[in-house]
Amino acid sequence: MVPRGDFLERRVTLSLPEVRKPCSMLLLSDLHWANNQPERYRVLSECIQDEPADWLLFGGDLYSFLENASSAWHWLATLPAKCGKIAVLGNRESIVDWLDHDFWRNSYQQYGFRCLINECWDTGSEGPVFFGLDDFRFGKPDWQPCRALGNSGRLVITLSHNPDTIAEENENFVGHLCLSGHTHGGQVRLPILGAPYTSSIYGNQFVSGWHLRNDQTLSHISAGI
Template structure:
């Protein structure tokens, strides 16, 4: 089981306060806690890795759990979220749901996240220091409401970030709006050595399947996730933690 690789990038946000220092965010997604490849003990080690990166924020773009048929053990929502209690107390913690979270037990997962100090956003927004974060509910299961999220962000001031499980709402963001953070695609999970993947679970195919894309004055960063879905294996798609520095 590979140690997540750390990807880094910097993003300038137009609404970021001129007198505020830059901040760093660690983006993770698709943890998919389940045996054999992602028991809670492995997730605990990843939490320690995140702490060592010393981010100001941790953003979780959904899918903490897995109920895949190939799993050797299905953990409860409390067991899946318990490792997150190990995150440093000074970190600001924000999460949105993913499709597997809804299929599993979103209320129990929300309780576990909140017990670990996370604010869970579902088509709503809040101010966190110099950032305004809008959290979109899961698009894959038809729960996303981008207009409602944008409306909730409107009266708030700061650098604007949208956290979403799927990257598919990205083309609908207003021009020159800000940054989207997402997951869901696993960067294909099983990829061809020459590039591309049999499936990305995105309506846009490879367009937003992996990494950073800049379009229309906006940026989206799509992480490869940490765990697996369907089969407990990755091929030419390593697990990732993204560290993003944002500022003016």
């Protein structure tokens, strides 16, 4: 763990199945952009630019209010990644039901991101396949494109805003590594009792951190940013 201002950077090296070429990934989630925190975003940007990852992954909940989306996208566009940048929708985006999927795909593309909504991105024979899922709360998650890769011999990395949707899949193939956010680590943690509220239907089971499914799929739940 590396302290960066009021952020805590967590680094981990993983040994995953089907890896053909090692790569680095940086996960950001639950940015909840507000226009009144320029210094905080400056520090975060400097941290990311100090050591660009191969892949920059954004796990959804871009803004606090839709009117802040443009500012948030402009900031995201300044962040470097050696190979590519990927995003999925969070509940903040998917609750805006008058904006369709094409709006989000096109908007993210304009700022250098590929927005995956129930779809895969094959990055090439040496790279991973990324699968991005629609939001669990207000969207319509569809795992079928991911399930089809269960015996492909490729490394599949799943990005889903809400960890609940991963738990709901029981024993179905959900990828080799699943990354999500949404819970904010419970935001408030009490001694012994833990988080009184997590925004998860599973309570404190998926607050944050690393989890291993029965099928040996590894998942990580970000506490945010």
